[in-house]
Amino acid sequence: MAEELISPIRQGAHDIAVERERMRRRRVYRLAAVILLAEAWVITAALLDRPVLPRLPAMDPFLVTIVIFFAAMLLIVVLTTVGTSRSPHLVYRPEQVDVRLDDVIGIDPVKEDVRRSIDLFQTHRRFADQMGGTPRRGLLFEGLPGTGKTLTAKAMAAEAGVPFLFVSATSFQSMYYGATARKIRAYFRALRTTARREGGAIGFIEEIDAIALRRGGMLGAAPSGVPSAASACVSSSSGPLPGLRGTTTNAVISEGTGGVVNELLVQMQSFDEPTGLDKLVNRMIAAVNLLLPGHKQLKQRRPGRAPILLIAATNRADSLDPALLRPGRFDRHLTFSAPDAHGRRALVDHFLARRSHEVSLDDPVLRDRIAAATNGWTPVMVEHLLDEALVNALRRGSTTMSFHDVEQARITEMVGIGQPVRYTEAEQRLIATHEAGHATVAWLVAPNRTLEVLTIIRRGDALGLLAHNDCEEVWTHSQYDLQALVQIAMGGWVAEELFYGHTSTGPASDLAAATRTAAQMVGAAGMTGSLVSFLAVDRDLVSAVLADHASREQLEGVLDEARSSVRRLLSRNRHLVEALRDALLERHELIGPEITDVLERAQSMAEVRAARPVLAQAVAGRIGTSPAA
Structure with a gap:
């Protein structure tokens, strides 16, 4: 069927x-x-x-003036009242929407469900009358900003060939008491009217959490998600760092939302409300039925089924009122996640097809590199990256972007714009040593990570930094991966201690990042012996681990072990730190392969120097003389 x-x-x-x-x-x-x-x-x-x-009767001009004045005053009052209760939506006709589902790239996991929803919407009458089903009335799009929720809703309206009634939830809000509920009623009334007039309509409420927060009487603890290790990390000499932390979601209490949420709940159940003519006819039939016996009662009109599909978008689905999320209101929840490597590659192809670029960017290998380097990026971020690459091309006097332009734009988006800072010679050498320690440890202990940027140019709050990422797209991290992240964070601290005999304030943010990662191992992932998860309590993960004496000792053990391992590692590889330090002092910034080239060259030279005494001894043994001779 x-x-x-x-x-x-x-x-x-x-x-x-x-x-x-x-x-x-x-x-x-x-x-x-x-x-x-x-x-x-x-x-x-x-x-x-x-x-x-008909001819107008003759009237006194003074009387006409008075009538016009009072009519104008009455009109102003009426328009003020109507204006505060008017629906704030915008209507887009199908021919006005220039996007189709084929143009929405990077949402392959949900696109099939979207197409199925369109099919059910287009055959709602047969689905209900012939198959006895209840058509879907509401879809909830949830996900990060820029993942294509609004674009997908527009594409659905264009594919279905019906008007698209777009409204932002914040536009319902009003300073007048009760006006918000009136605007919501007006919007749903317009939605029903348009659906009956046009054969169907799709409504879209952007950021619905602005008017549909959890009511105070229905609070509940939302489940806490398990944080995962960050795949892209930055080790800096100064300033705050993104790191690992336990996440908890608190129920939202907002006074005055109850009436608005109640109105929204009622309207979502009123898609089949009778029209004005139906109400008048039914009222007349009801009056006649009062005079008729029971077996001769006239049948009243049933409300026609309005072909409506309401779509709402939010990135805070856990804060919505639970009554909205039940079947019959929002029947389907679709999660828009950041695209995977295949989705990002499709996005790169799609956006480059519309932008001027050099022939070299048609190479599949370069496009794969762009897709791999944008792990975790949303479609809007990828599009913005290529726009910034065009800006870079324009600055150098070209009308076509190159791969170098894309890389420069990606680095700027990832670590910020470089700011000229005049360091003292000693401070510059200290920062270069610190960052060289991070990069050396990352190269030695984490071969599965790509070294992207190593710089002593100030970007944001960081005086210098190392940006590194997973070589491949991964969704889980092993105990070895997390230990490597802790060791990389310790690299700068240990390098300062080895080369200067003391440390500065630079590693403060590195220690914070190492603490957060170690807390993930101790209090969430069960990697240090204890199976107790502090994510089960509604509290910050790091705070919970530090407050527990046994867990704090385990945390200290992880950090001490990482520091000892890094100290032994860098003591044996001082030449690598020195090579990177000197390269940074000379060029101030190393990008991608430039970092590994310096390290590989230094390692090769060290192996050659180590091999010379052995070779000399072997030659001396063959000719029967000592190496000194």
């Missing part, structure tokens, strides 16, 4: 098109009737020698 229902859709025959054609013909017939009546009146007036329009 489902295949029989879907197959006509593929051929273009669906309930929405039939309904729209029926409504179009009805409007044509009504217009023709009005024109015929007007023409009959003109002909009758001509035959009877009467004026087509």
Whole structure:
């Protein structure tokens, strides 16, 4: 039965098109009737020698002025009242929307469900009448900003061929008491009217959490998500760092939201509300039925099913009122996540097809590198990256972007714009040593990570930094991965201690990042012996671990072990730190392969120097003399 229902859709025959054609013909017939009546009146007036329009009676101009004044005052009052209760939505006709589902890239996991929702919307009458199902009335799009929620909703309206009523939830809010509820009623009234007039309509409420927060009487603890290790990390000499922390979600208490949420709940159950004509006819039938016996009662009109699909978008779905999330209101929840490597590659192809670029960027290998380097980026971020690359190309006097322009734009987006700072010679050498320690440890202990940027140029709050990322897209991290992150964070601290005999204030943010990662190992992932998870309590993970004496000792053990391991590692590889330090002092910034080239060259030279005494001894042994001779 489902295949029989879907197959006509593929051929273009669906309930929405039939309904729209029926409504179009009805409007044509009504217009023709009005024109015929007007023409009959003109002909009758001509035959009877009467004026087509009645003549206005003579009136005193002073009286007319007074009437106009009071009418204007009354009109102002009425318009003020109506204006505060008017629906703030915008209507887009299908032909005004220039995007289709094929243009929405990077949402492959949800695109099939979106297409299925369109199919059900287009065959809502057959799905209900022939199959006995209840059509979907509401879809909730949740996900990070810039993942394509609004674009997908517009594409759905264009694919379905119905008007798209867009409204921002904040536009419902008003300074007048009760006006917010009136605006919500006006919006749903417009949605029903448009659906009946056009054969269907899709409504979209942007950022619905602005008017649908959890009511105070229905509070509940939302489940806390398990934080995962960050795949992209930054080790800096100064300033705050992104790191690992336990996340908890508190229920939102907002006074005055109860009435607004209640109105929204009622309206979402009122899609099939009778029209004004139906109400009048039913009222008349009810009056007649009062005079009739029970077995002769007249049947009242049933409200027609309005073909409406309401879509709402939010990035705070856990704060919405639970009554909104039940079936019958928002029947389907679709999560828009950041695209994976295949989705990002498709996005790169899609955006580059519309932007001027050099022929070299048509190389699949370079496009794969761009997709791999933007792990965790949303479609909007990828598009913005290529726009910034065009800006870089324009600055150097070209009209086509190159791969170097894309890389420069990515580095700027990732670590910020470089700020010129005049360091003292000693301070510059200290910062270079610190960052070289981070990079050396990362190269030695984490071969599965890509070294992206090593700089002593100030960016944001960081006087210098190392940016590194996973070589491949991964969703989980092992105990070794987290230990490596702790060791990389310790690299700068240990390098300062080895080369200067003391440390500065630079490693403060590194120690904070190492503490957060170690707290993840101790208090959430069960990697240090204890299986107790502090994510089970509604509290910050790091604070919970530090407050527990046994867990704090385990945390200290992880950090001490990492520091000892890094100290042994850098003591054996001082030449690598020195090589990177000297390269940073000379060039101030190393990008990607430039970092590994310095390290590999230094390692090769060290191996050659170590091999010379062995070679000399071997030669001396063959000729029967000592190495000194």
